[in-house]
Amino acid sequence: xxxxxxxxxxSGVAAAQVATRLLSRDKSLSILMLEAGPDIxxxxxxxWQDMVTAGSDPYEANKETDADAGIIPPNMTVVGMRxxxxxxxxAHWGGSSFRLKPEDFFLHTNAGREIDWPFGYDTLEPYYxxxxxxxxxxxxxxxxxxxRRGKKYxxxxxxxxxxxGPVVTAFEASGISYGHVPMARSSNCVTTGTCIYCPVGGKxxxxxxxxxxxxxxxxxxxxxxxxxRVLLHNKRSASGVEYVDTAAxxxxxxxxxxxxxxxxxxxxxxxxxxxxxxxxPHGLGNDSGHxxxxxxxxxxxxxxxxxxxxxxxxRHELDIPTLCTRHFDTAKEQRLGKFYITNLxxxxxxxxxxxxxxxxxxxxxxxALGQGPVSFTLIGSQEHFxxxxxxxxxxxxxxxxxxxxxxxRVTEFEDGRTRSNLAAAQMARVLEAMGARGIxxxxxxxxxxxxxxxxxxxxxxDGVVDENLAIHGMxxxxxxxxxxxxxxxxxxxxxxxxxxxxxxxxxxCS
Amino acid sequence: MAGESADMTYIDRRExxxxxxxxxxxxxxxxxxxxxxxxNYLLEAISGPLALREPHVTGTLLGPEREQLLHLFQLxxxxxxxxxxxxxxxxxxxxxxxxxxxxxxxxxxxxxxxxLLAHARSGGDLSGSADVLLLPxxxxxxxxxxxxxxxxxxxxxxFMTWYLMRGGFxxxxxxxxxxxxxGSFVDHSHLPYRTLxxxxx
Numbered sequence: 001x002x003x004x005x006x007x008x009x010x011s012g013v014a015a016a017q018v019a020t021r022l023l024s025r026d027k028s029l030s031i032l033m034l035e036a037g038p039d040i041x042x043x044x045x046x047x048w049q050d051m052v053t054a055g056s057d058p059y060e061a062n063k064e065t066d067a068d069a070g071i072i073p074p075n076m077t078v079v080g081m082r083x084x085x086x087x088x089x090x091a092h093w094g095g096s097s098f099r100l101k102p103e104d105f106f107l108h109t110n111a112g113r114e115i116d117w118p119f120g121y122d123t124l125e126p127y128y129x130x131x132x133x134x135x136x137x138x139x140x141x142x143x144x145x146x147x148r149r150g151k152k153y154x155x156x157x158x159x160x161x162x163x164x165g166p167v168v169t170a171f172e173a174s175g176i177s178y179g180h181v182p183m184a185r186s187s188n189c190v191t192t193g194t195c196i197y198c199p200v201g202g203k204x205x206x207x208x209x210x211x212x213x214x215x216x217x218x219x220x221x222x223x224x225x226x227x228x229r230v231l232l233h234n235k236r237s238a239s240g241v242e243y244v245d246t247a248a249x250x251x252x253x254x255x256x257x258x259x260x261x262x263x264x265x266x267x268x269x270x271x272x273x274x275x276x277x278x279x280x281p282h283g284l285g286n287d288s289g290h291x292x293x294x295x296x297x298x299x300x301x302x303x304x305x306x307x308x309x310x311x312x313x314x315r316h317e318l319d320i321p322t323l324c325t326r327h328f329d330t331a332k333e334q335r336l337g338k339f340y341i342t343n344l345x346x347x348x349x350x351x352x353x354x355x356x357x358x359x360x361x362x363x364x365x366x367x368a369l370g371q372g373p374v375s376f377t378l379i380g381s382q383e384h385f386x387x388x389x390x391x392x393x394x395x396x397x398x399x400x401x402x403x404x405x406x407x408x409r410v411t412e413f414e415d416g417r418t419r420s421n422l423a424a425a426q427m428a429r430v431l432e433a434m435g436a437r438g439i440x441x442x443x444x445x446x447x448x449x450x451x452x453x454x455x456x457x458x459x460x461x462d463g464v465v466d467e468n469l470a471i472h473g474m475x476x477x478x479x480x481x482x483x484x485x486x487x488x489x490x491x492x493x494x495x496x497x498x499x500x501x502x503x504x505x506x507x508x509c510s
Numbered sequence: 511m512a513g514e515s516a517d518m519t520y521i522d523r524r525e526x527x528x529x530x531x532x533x534x535x536x537x538x539x540x541x542x543x544x545x546x547x548x549x550n551y552l553l554e555a556i557s558g559p560l561a562l563r564e565p566h567v568t569g570t571l572l573g574p575e576r577e578q579l580l581h582l583f584q585l586x587x588x589x590x591x592x593x594x595x596x597x598x599x600x601x602x603x604x605x606x607x608x609x610x611x612x613x614x615x616x617x618x619x620x621x622x623x624x625x626l627l628a629h630a631r632s633g634g635d636l637s638g639s640a641d642v643l644l645l646p647x648x649x650x651x652x653x654x655x656x657x658x659x660x661x662x663x664x665x666x667x668x669f670m671t672w673y674l675m676r677g678g679f680x681x682x683x684x685x686x687x688x689x690x691x692x693g694s695f696v697d698h699s700h701l702p703y704r705t706l707x708x709x710x711x
Contacts, residue, residue, distance in 0.1 A: 045608060046608055046609070046612045049605055049608055049609065050609075052671065052672075052675060052688070052689040053605070053668040053671050053672050054668055138695075155696070156696075156698065158695050159698060159701060159705040159706065159707070160705060160706035160707075161703055161704065161705060161706065162703075162704035162705055162706055162708065163704075164706050165706050168706065185695075187694065187696050189694065189695060190691040190692065190693055190694060190702075191686060191691065191692040191693060191694070191695060191702050191703065192688070192689060192690065192691045192692075193686070193687065193688035193689065193690075194688060194689055199691075200691075313682070313683040313684065314704075315684060317684060317685055317686035317687070317692070317702075317703035317704055318686065318695075318703050319688050353674055353679065353682065354667075354670060354671040354674050354675070357586075357590055357670045357671075357674060358646070358662075358667045358670055358671075359645075359646065360641070360644070360645040360646070362590075363590045363591040363592075363681065363682075366590075366682055367682065367683075370682055370683065
């Protein structure tokens, strides 16, 4: 039997999910997965102990540094947001697993922004359902916005924490609909509240999926193996990739029948640009000049107010958000940009409880503080649109993982400040309805869910990949990362990315 | 682990409270007693960077050293009235063993801390010294680099956080806390946190 060899670039959630689908559906293929970073040691008791007692970062070895990331705008947080290593960024993600809504697929038609997806919600809906099972999402199966068509989440929604009470009351008084935050949690979860580094694997992370391949002889993962370029037979066909073994300092060429780039929102367009050669002089798939442009992301809005007292000593006893509203995540909001709100909860007293102990407060003083004035924070995630002139591109030098450094330019879209102000004002009204005073707002610009720099379009003149995630003008190079999103709505894109990965796996096996 | 923890001795709650109550005068004088070098023992500056000493040296604490650290842990529980919250001492011993025996090792810091605590106890004033040992000296210049500053950074402050998160939080009215495994959420009839529709548990 002829073995079809597939190289997957990256080992994050998209890579893991497309690999698991391919391995389960096609016995005639083998997969070589190349990951730029080292291992990410998960569920390590000592790492967890150091994190909770000393505040150390369990992922320090898997993050780029300010010095080596590249040229990043000072108001944009990139360093520390993404992880390089086995399993990628889902090792430290929060786990919120929202579906996009049907109108998100038609942003241009509805609001004249960006470009429509080449297919609608109905195409992705079956894969959303599979993705929820792949990630072990808990959620409210009765919530039919967006439509679920009777399909249930694998786990029931976490009941709202007591801390959500004042916010629920304010939502109801303000006529704002609300619901549960769907979260990727497994039945292993024992609610330690240390989800950023779960000690028991109770939160989905891609390493869990990769761990299921341990006895799969058709699968190999190489770490410390940044891919430098895609190699070509001819303009339409890739022959493999070139990567460097950073531990040994040796370059290697690996042949492939198919290359799937799952390298994330920044590295995927960078790899296409780095693969420029005479047949693709501006970078793979970049004859139309769309690689690296149209970046979009989410603004993070934090609105905080102070309640006069907290007699029930409410605090977030899960450290997983349970309450959200998608009331402003509707077609009506699309022109300015959608946003959704979650309840981040109370700030602990004036300082975290352990710091009060360390500062010498007595138990009685802490009791009094615990029932006294408390600040309460809502967090908003706001859709941001791309601007002409924004880009991600290669910069000279390499980072600590052997990948090219990058240059990023992002600017506020024309109505962006107006949208942020309106969204913050809406969040402030919720806090006012709770009786909060001293309300203050902060906006973290362009910090999360970067996407769109190799967007998916019907025609190659408008973007980079087609509706099947193949690079326009090529037969055997596919992209599966947030970079293919034509638009991102207001919610965490991970579930949509997993749905795309599963769909890609099916298409490659068909 | 259980066999090892048998080396540890435990102080009685009444004993500790009595010592707390009677020791303030001793405390004020204890930390300014001359150390071996003739200077202020607790506030003596320790040379070197403010990082773990000898993190590559792993090993197991001796029984008396472990006993001193457990004694400190118990004092923390009593200082903040958390002793009744059911924090497991076996779990504490496990934490100490883990940090001493794996890289980056706390073994040297723990041994220095045990010596400091033994020094205090030899004067008969350890429990009374709790505040002197546990609270920061905001007025002291370069406090972080002193013997006491290092003791607090690498030992007592971490023990406080551990005590709090492994059950001490209950003293302050909470049902679950960051770092505490409250239990599964799958069985909604026994949720490990206060919910919107419940009265406080």
